[in-house]
Amino acid sequence: MAQTIRRGGKGVRRAAAASSTKRKVTAARRQTGSLLDSVMRWIPFSEETLHRILMTLILGGAAVLAWTVASMAGLPTLAEAETALLASRTGFEVKRVEVRGVNRMNELKIYEKVLGQRDQVMPRLDIAALREELLQLSWVKDARVSRQLPDTLVVDVIERNPNAVLRKDGKLTLIDETGHPLEAVSPERARGLLVLSGNGAEAKVPDLIHLLDAAPALRPQVAEAEWIGKRRWNLTFKTRQVLALPEGEDQSASALLTFARMDGVDRLLGGKVASFDMRSAERIYMRVPGRADALAAAAHAEATAQADAAAAKTENARASVASAAPAKASAAKTAQN
Template sequence: MAQQIRRNGTGGVRRAVKAQSRAVTVRKARGSATGVIDRVMGVLPFTEDQWSRIWLAMIIGGAVGIAFIIASLAGVPALAQAQVAAVAADAGFEVRHVRVTGTSRMDEQQVYARALAVRNQAMPDVDIAALRDDLRALPWVSDARVSIQLPHTLAIDIVERKPHAVLEKADRLMLIDATGVELEPIAQAKAKGMLRLAGPGAGRQARALETLLSAAPALAPKVEAAEWVGNRRWNLTFTTGQLLALPEGEIEGATALVKFARLDGKNRLLGGKVLAFDMRTPPRLYMRLPEAVGQPKDVGGDAGKETT
């Protein structure tokens, strides 16, 4: 009987030791996991109060997510979406700050005026695509990137259009980009030194003019103004004040401009006594001399001196 009691006592001790060992292991594992979580939380830029909101939002959001799935299956997704937005707002995830980058020439207030329309909205309620379209409707905006940065910042990155030329209109000068989009009015003094376009529909031909001038890169910097005539051809005015009338057609106009550049390189036409050059009837070139100054600006085939 005494031996049996001793064996039972030994087995109880062993079980107690094993139980204590398991408890120690569990505590160590919990401590290690807690340490890792604490380190991760320390790295991220959130305060303890924000972390409390985040954990609360995750817990409630998980429940709402399940409810959303059930609601969607039941045919009421809009109600579930409203509930998600309400939970996000309660957790502090709403638009409180707007950060705009990428603007250098345009008025930044135009961007803020549109962005502040979503101020204090819950993040899930912000229609990023609609806001982006609204921003892209601004004259200076070529593109806009809109993103949400939790917990409460709306980030907007603007890609501005680049000024290319000045469009002469009946009552004002307009700054335009290379595609002819009108950016804003510009004062006469600020327009000095910029390429000027004139004539009905000239703005829409800005890209075509750029392509034309690229055919003769040596002449392009010397072009001061370009007039779109009759919706079919260009008159170019150089910094010397001399005029070059080009023929109709993209290929014909580019060919004539290249020929003129070649002749200018050989004979120094620009800066000379000739007032105007008429190449509207290729391959001939008509030149108007100073004594013909009283004749119309658009040179006729029988005016001035002729050369081939």
């Protein structure tokens, strides 16, 4: 009877090694599965949700990588240029400019800024940069730039309000309520506005407005305000009378209010007094033009009259003595006889 003998089978050692490896793999799988199961139990997501998150991260990374490669190749710039060309061909470019809210300032200055954007396509128009350029204009307090498709650019302007005139180095400049300079003006255009002078007066405009609000009845009468020594105000009224106020915000406001009450009772404005000095808290000093000369002339006249009276008295005494001498001589002669 024939017997078949197979060769190449596993030996005892190889079989033992394979069995040991299999046991290790099984144990590792069990341990890894237990670890993953533990992690999954702690994560507040289901397995499906976690799968979606991982897929989203993978796709997002791929998109970022693709964008980086495209940027390095210049594709976004090319796409932007093609989009702009397409918009220009379809009429989406700046052809008209509409300016709103301009009443006092020169409107041409706005057009000079905006016309630099003319014939540019709407998608590439830098609205924020144009607004910043408009804010550099002295009269513009705020501005809003908007597109009105397909071809119109609309500019809404909020102007500054002229509040006073600053006199400096022989020139007149319009300023607003914050002291911001607007433009140079002639004396004719400055007529009727409050004129400020003195070093640093433009920075004190808000304080001056607050001061004049303390006496609203006097405010229309104030023609000029001079900032003296960076510490106090001299007010000149339309009657050309000058009021010197003390230092300090509260002290000057109290003095101005006191002056307003005195003027309401005694009509100081329009009178003979040329200047009022209220720098002292106890009293007010008033200066009347020519009064010192008048007092000097009166004193001189009184002194002259007294001298003339004394001279006349002396002359009368001498005349009396002279007239009495012949009479005495006649009497003495008669006595001798």
